[in-house]
Amino acid sequence: MTTESTVLISLRQVTKTYRKNGREFHALRDCSFDVMKNEFLVIVGPTGCGKSTLLNLMAGLDFPTSGTILLEGEPVTGPGADRGVIFQEYALLPWRSVLKNVELGFEFRKNPVSRSEREAEAMKYLDMVGLGYAVKKHPGELSGGMKRRASLAMILAIKPVILLMDGAFNALDSKTKMTMHQEITRIWETEKNTVVFVTSDLDEAVKLADRIVVLNREGSIEAVLQNELPRPRLGSAARDLDFHHRFIEFRETVMNVIKKDAGLRTCAIS
Amino acid sequence: MAKQNDTRQKNSTGLMALVADRSFYVLGVILFMIVWQIAASLKLFGADFSEAFSPLAAILALIEMIKNGELLHHALPSLRRVLVSLSLAVVVALPIGVLVGYFRRIEQLTYVVFQFMRMISPLAWMPIAIIIFGVGDVSVVFLLWLVAIWPLILNTSHGAGRVSPLWVNMAKTMGALDMGILRKVIIPAAVPDMLTGLRLAVGVSWIILVPAEMLGVSDGLGYFILDTRDRFRYDQLMATIMVIGMIGYLLDSANRWLISKFSWKI
Numbered sequence: 001m002t003t004e005s006t007v008l009i010s011l012r013q014v015t016k017t018y019r020k021n022g023r024e025f026h027a028l029r030d031c032s033f034d035v036m037k038n039e040f041l042v043i044v045g046p047t048g049c050g051k052s053t054l055l056n057l058m059a060g061l062d063f064p065t066s067g068t069i070l071l072e073g074e075p076v077t078g079p080g081a082d083r084g085v086i087f088q089e090y091a092l093l094p095w096r097s098v099l100k101n102v103e104l105g106f107e108f109r110k111n112p113v114s115r116s117e118r119e120a121e122a123m124k125y126l127d128m129v130g131l132g133y134a135v136k137k138h139p140g141e142l143s144g145g146m147k148r149r150a151s152l153a154m155i156l157a158i159k160p161v162i163l164l165m166d167g168a169f170n171a172l173d174s175k176t177k178m179t180m181h182q183e184i185t186r187i188w189e190t191e192k193n194t195v196v197f198v199t200s201d202l203d204e205a206v207k208l209a210d211r212i213v214v215l216n217r218e219g220s221i222e223a224v225l226q227n228e229l230p231r232p233r234l235g236s237a238a239r240d241l242d243f244h245h246r247f248i249e250f251r252e253t254v255m256n257v258i259k260k261d262a263g264l265r266t267c268a269i270s
Numbered sequence: 271m272a273k274q275n276d277t278r279q280k281n282s283t284g285l286m287a288l289v290a291d292r293s294f295y296v297l298g299v300i301l302f303m304i305v306w307q308i309a310a311s312l313k314l315f316g317a318d319f320s321e322a323f324s325p326l327a328a329i330l331a332l333i334e335m336i337k338n339g340e341l342l343h344h345a346l347p348s349l350r351r352v353l354v355s356l357s358l359a360v361v362v363a364l365p366i367g368v369l370v371g372y373f374r375r376i377e378q379l380t381y382v383v384f385q386f387m388r389m390i391s392p393l394a395w396m397p398i399a400i401i402i403f404g405v406g407d408v409s410v411v412f413l414l415w416l417v418a419i420w421p422l423i424l425n426t427s428h429g430a431g432r433v434s435p436l437w438v439n440m441a442k443t444m445g446a447l448d449m450g451i452l453r454k455v456i457i458p459a460a461v462p463d464m465l466t467g468l469r470l471a472v473g474v475s476w477i478i479l480v481p482a483e484m485l486g487v488s489d490g491l492g493y494f495i496l497d498t499r500d501r502f503r504y505d506q507l508m509a510t511i512m513v514i515g516m517i518g519y520l521l522d523s524a525n526r527w528l529i530s531k532f533s534w535k536i
């Protein structure tokens with residue numbers, strides 16, 4: 001589905017080791033792949049296989065032990081507002097209201113943004129994620145799904161070229177999840193950003209992805225699969241019988257790749 | 271905290287229930303007064319513990335002190351000394367606390383010294399304070415300052431130290447630089463702990479105030495205690511003790527209110 005095939009992020013032989021009880025431990029081994037401009041890339045893999053580590057490296061919050069990560073041809077030297085991260089755990093500031101949390105990104109700008117302008121912009125993104133009704137609430141008063149929406153608005157407000165999302169819709173009920181899938185797809189299509197999306201939910205992966213990167217439990221890449229399913233894939237389109245058939249078929253393909261990695265049956269369909 | 275929740279729940283069951291609930295606080299005070307009055311009237315603590323020490327005498331003396339302006343004359347300098355020393359303590363301790371909490375190396379460098387210093391009663395420094403600053407106001411303020419900085423530093427550093435790395439990372443990915451992270455994440459996250467530190471600091475300052483004012487100043491509640499003793503006005507002595515307790519209670523309540531305003535839950 002990549003209309004432009006410009007490479008945005010490129011990973012070459014990326015390896016990340018941690019020290020655990022004095023022993024070297026490979027979280028990632030020799031990972032090489034490209035993220036294309038405007039692509040929706042999904043990373044799947046069993047728990048502990050290094051998905052979050054991979055995302056942290058792309059975000060510039062951590063650095064590879066060996067190998068290189070290039071962003072538009074330049075090595076990643078640290079975090080930046082061009083890459084918005086939605087962390088696996090909620091990262092809202094508990095002493096700020098939802099609105100103030102979304103305004104946070106503007107407060108870090110070099111050129112100050114006026115208060116009213118900040119508010120208007122923040123409201124725009126809160127409406128976009130359907131949280132316009134709860135802007136005065138504090139994170140402690142939000143449900144899991146609302147926190148996800150708030151984080152999403154917070155990151156969208158900094159207008160990142162790349163969205164790095166880690167298990168963003170984990171632990172949401174299926175209805176909320178469905179709405180969030182629609183929202184993120186719509187936002188991705190209108191804002192034309194690039195999304196790298198980590199999940200362990202295969203249905204979700206197949207619904208959202210242009211391509212799926214499958215990590216195995218050794219922390220290396222098992223396969224990169226192109227998703228040929230036509231868009232739109234959500235809502236009424238999903239009820240089409242032929243579409244449904246192809247959906248199942250592709251999910252099966254991904255599943256088989258995952259199963260090759262022995263003992264991985266647990267990571268699967270939810 | 272549990273008590274507060276308790277009363278809030280009762281609030282919903284009606285005003286009468288709330289009043290009945292709160293009345294127990296007042297009842298405690300009244301019972302205390304009665305026991306005190308009986309002990310004084312019956313000379314339970316010996317013949318020397320006379321009527322002059324009774325709450326009735328104290329309240330009469332208090333009214334007299336309010337009328338002739340003696341109370342204000344001594345309470346105001348006391349409050350002024352505590353507020354000046356607390357302000358100076360806050361100005362010094364909060365930045366130190368944030369640095370100590372945020373940078374592990376600074377924490378290591380200061381840990382032993384701070385733990386050691388905070389265990390020393392400020393009154394132990396009294397001769398040194400008098401050598402440096404002479405007898406008078408400055409010495410008292412210095413001693414109060416010295417007792418107030420430790421709870422402020424230690425609580426602030428505790429608050430700044432347990433800031434979730436997730437928040438810091440989030441701020442970084444939103445383009446925040448060190449200054450932005452400090453101002454928008456670290457410091458606000460530490461505010462509840464700073465206020466806890468402030469509450470403890472106010473408590474110890476107020477307690478140390480009385481002995482500190484016995485060291486060569488000529489006004490203040492601590493000074494007045496010695497003065498009433500010398501004039502054998504034990505009713506005024508007891509009244510002053512009551513005033514010290516009441517002001518301390520009010521200061522602490524103000525702090526509790528401040529803490530409840532600024533606490534947030536995760």
Ligand SMILES: Nc1ncnc2c1ncn2[C@@H]1O[C@H](COP(=O)(O)OP(=O)(O)OP(=O)(O)O)[C@@H](O)[C@H]1O
Pocket residue numbers: 018019020026027045046047048049050051052053054088200
């Ligand atoms: N800072 C760290 N120090 C040591 N080991 C780490 C660190 N971060 C991650 N690891 C280890 O690296 C491996 C990969 O962790 P990572 O968080 O990337 O997994 P994940 O694929 O995101 O898992 P999940 O699906 O459960 O979120 C795990 O075994 C983890 O224990």
Ligand SMILES: [Mg+2]
Pocket residue numbers: 051052053088166167
């Ligand atoms: Mg993870």
